[in-house]
Amino acid sequence: MVLTGPMVLASLALGGCGGDDVTQLPCRDGFERAADGHCYPTSTGFTTVDLDAAVANLPSCDPRVSPFLIDLDSGCALGMCPGHTFEQSVDAFGTGYSCFSASNDAYCLWPNAGVEGRWDDEDDDGLPDEKATNQRVHLTRDAVVATEDGLGTDASVGCFFESLGHPEEMIVVDTVDGLAIERLDYDRFGLLVDDTRDHNDYVGPDGIVDDIYLYGAL
Numbered sequence: 586m587v588l589t590g591p592m593v594l595a596s597l598a599l600g601g602c603g604g605d606d607v608t609q610l611p612c613r614d615g616f617e618r619a620a621d622g623h624c625y626p627t628s629t630g631f632t633t634v635d636l637d638a639a640v641a642n643l644p645s646c647d648p649r650v651s652p653f654l655i656d657l658d659s660g661c662a663l664g665m666c667p668g669h670t671f672e673q674s675v676d677a678f679g680t681g682y683s684c685f686s687a688s689n690d691a692y693c694l695w696p697n698a699g700v701e702g703r704w705d706d707e708d709d710d711g712l713p714d715e716k717a718t719n720q721r722v723h724l725t726r727d728a729v730v731a732t733e734d735g736l737g738t739d740a741s742v743g744c745f746f747e748s749l750g751h752p753e754e755m756i757v758v759d760t761v762d763g764l765a766i767e768r769l770d771y772d773r774f775g776l777l778v779d780d781t782r783d784h785n786d787y788v789g790p791d792g793i794v795d796d797i798y799l800y801g802a803l
Contacts, residue, residue, distance in 0.1 A: 616759065636755070636757060636764070638763065638764050639755075639757045639763075639764035639765060639766050640743075640746060640766070642762070642763050642764060642765060642792075643741065643742050643743040643746070643766065643792050644741050644742075644743060644792040644793075645741065645743060646740075646741050646743045646744040646747050647740065647741040647744070648731065648734065648735020648736070648740050648741070648744050649730075649731040649735050649736065649737035649738070649739050649740035649744075650731070650735065651729045651730050651731040651735075651737055652729070652730055652731070653731060653732060653733045654730040654731075655724075655730055655731060655732045655736065655737060655797075655799070656732075657732060657774045657775070657776060657799070657801075657802055658801065658802050658803050659801050659802075659803055660721065660722055660775055660799035660800050660801025660802070660803075661722065661799070661801075662700065662722050662724055662728065662730055662799055663677075663678075663698055663700050663724075663728065663730055664677040664678075665677060665678070665700050665702060665719065665722050666719065666722065666801070667718075667719050667720060667721055667722060667799070667800055667801045668718045668719060668801075669702070669718060669719045670704075670713075670716070670717070670718055670719070671691075671693065671702070671704055671712070671713035671717065671719075674693070674695075674702055674719065678695040678698050678700065679695070681695060681696070681697060682694060682695045683696070684711055684712055684713070685711060686706045686709055686710070686711045686712075689705065689706055689707055689709060690703055690704065690705060690706055690720075691703070691704050691705070691706035691711060691712055691713045691714075691717075693712075693713065694723075694725075696727065697727070698727070698728065699724060699725040699726065699727030699728030699729070699738070700722065700723070700724055700725075700728055701722075701723040701724075701725070702719040702720075702721075702722065702723070703719065703720045703721055703723070704717040704718070704719055704720065705717035720800075721798050721799060721800045722798070722799040723796065723797070723798050723799075724737070724738050724796065724797040724798075724799070725738060725795075725796060726738045726739050726795060726796075728797075732748075734748040735748075736748055736749075737794070737797065738794050738795065738796065738797055739793060739794060740793070740794050741792055741793060741794070742766055742769065742778065742780050742790075742792050742793065742794055743792070745769055745771075745778055745794075749771055749774065749776075752769040752770050752771045752772075752778075753770055753771065753772040753773065754770040754772070755767075755768060755769050755770060756768040758789075758790065760789060760790075765780075765789070765790040765792075766780065766790060766792075767779065767780060767781055767790050768780075768781075773802065774802050775799065775800035775801045775802045776797070776798070776799060776800070776802075777797070777798040777800075778794055778796075778797055779794070779795055779796040779797070779798075780792065780793060780794055780795055781795055781796075782795055
């Protein structure tokens, strides 16, 4: 959904209510209960919500205190960049990776570094093609790295608002605790920020960044 002010048009990215007992609670204004027991927008794709309420529910900014090894301009982090070959990443991080293939792409993760790349895998053999280049850099919570402003995984979602302003788009879900932000899309920075689970690995945003995807602004 494109931010145009305090009141915006929100897409079907607005999910159902969270929590175990949500089917016993009334739906928020602008939502109605579906057959699965969850609340969804009443229109066929759009409803108007106050996103300021979702931002207000965020915890205060707690930056990631880590080495300054994320560059938003290039999309590089920890020595991995968009455009790198798989061989370059193996040279940087070693052979302690695991890969899986989906839809002719190979996703290779170095768990100790908390960094993952995505390469073409046209032969579907589970490994990047020889001449393929990395499409983006994915940082998990195990990536001990940040920008100079302390933006990184395990930082507060609110820090991104303070440092980068409002994103071009964001996904908001309706929970028993109110509206919560699940994704920030900073297209101008080539940056996606996800908060989809808490520190106990339960599904649902908790205001702390879980994953970052860097595509590079250049």
